[in-house]
Amino acid sequence: MRIAFTKMQGLGNDFVVIDTISQPLSLTASQVRRIADRRLGIGCDQVLLVAPPPSPEVDFGYRIFNADGGEVEQCGNGARCFARFVREQGLTGKERLQVQTAGGVIHLHLETDKQVTVDMGVPRFAPDEIPFKADHEADYYLLEFDKQRVEIGAVSMGNPHCVLRVPEIDTAPIAYWGPILERHPRFPQRVNVGFVQVISPGHIRLRVYERGAGETPACGTGACAAMVIGRRRGWLSGQVYVDLPGGRLGIHWAGEGQSVWMTGPAETVFEGTIEL
Known part of the structure; x- marks a missing residue:
């Protein structure tokens, strides 16, 4: 056809x-x-x-x-x-x-x-809603792989996301860690992996290794996930510019129980x- x-x-x-x-x-x-x-x-x-x-x-x-x-x-x-x-x-x-x-x-x-503004819905943090294998909901988790322990945030933006803070986005081990974390056994449906560098409370840089696609120039749900995890951890404000390899998104989140809004x-x- x-x-x-x-x-x-x-x-x-x-x-x-x-x-x-x-x-x-x-x-x-x-x-x-x-x-x-x-x-x-x-x-x-x-x-x-x-x-x-x-x-x-x-x-x-x-x-x-x-x-x-x-x-x-x-x-x-x-x-x-x-x-x-x-x-x-x-x-x-x-x-x-x-x-x-x-x-x-x-x-x-x-x-x-x-530009288009999207109401991305209310982020879900409960492990069984992500889904993520954990005994209880937490702001961060320790994930073990390849004889290492890394601190992550986990959230669903309608799809599962794992967010790691790194000191420098350009040298982050995305090609190595991305595929390992995407298929980590604690994420039974696999996961999108975001590597975030905090520039200021209103500005982050982000690269995302997407589930089933690899690293892409931009990921809208990944930008939302990075922002809400960062805000929950006290790193970010309620309005954040997210710079991805492909360009900039604006993300707004008023806080717990509220929708995340993305413009790009x-x-x-x-x-x-x-x-x-």
């Missing part, structure tokens, strides 16, 4: 977005891997499907697949691209959207300056069709 797609990016985190409302389809894991392959397919970090609303309370369904073919719960950079896509394709005239993901309902606001860019790169 031949399907139409749009290639989009948010801070260098790139996506293939497919409208499954106008062209109903279901992708297998092998088809997702083919699309995501940068040599044999289109190439992307994740494949995003725009789906009909699963209930009257939301505007759309939103399905997210990593480059390895696995479906995941949430993607913040993808959410911004999703919002731009449905407006540019004429699927909605709204500037405020409610979208159902596997991780819950998210709220998307299209701004006038081509999204843009269309090109459109095309592919035979699957």
Whole structure:
């Protein structure tokens, strides 16, 4: 079958977005891997499907697949691209959207300056909600691997995140520690691993080794996770700029029990069709 797609990016985190409302389809894991392959397919970090609303309370369904073919719960950079896509394709005239993901309902606001603000939901810290194997909830945990002990924060932003503070982001052992921590046995569904350098209470630098994708130029949920863990630890204020390799996001969190708000860019790169 031949399907139409749009290639989009948010801070260098790139996506293939497919409208499954106008062209109903279901992708297998092998088809997702083919699309995501940068040599044999289109190439992307994740494949995003725009789906009909699963209930009257939301505007759309939103399905997210990593480059390895696995479906995941949430993607913040993808959410911004999703919002731009449905407006540019004429699927909605709204500037405020409610979208159902596997991780819950998210709220998307299209701004006038081509930025998109996303209500990423309330962060969840209870170990069984991340999921993370621990006897009780704590602000930080000691994780053992490869004869080492590191201090981490753990949180779900609709998907699981592990956050480590490092003194210098450019020399952090991301290529070595990332894949080990992603598959650490205390994270039964694997985990996204964020390495954060605190510059000031309102500014951090971040690199993220994403579950099923490896290190990417930017990770929206990872930026939110780093901010809330940092605020919980007393490192950060309620409004933080997060500098990632692909660019800057603004993250706001009022505190416990409140939603995390993320603002950043999204843009269309090109459109095309592919035979699957």
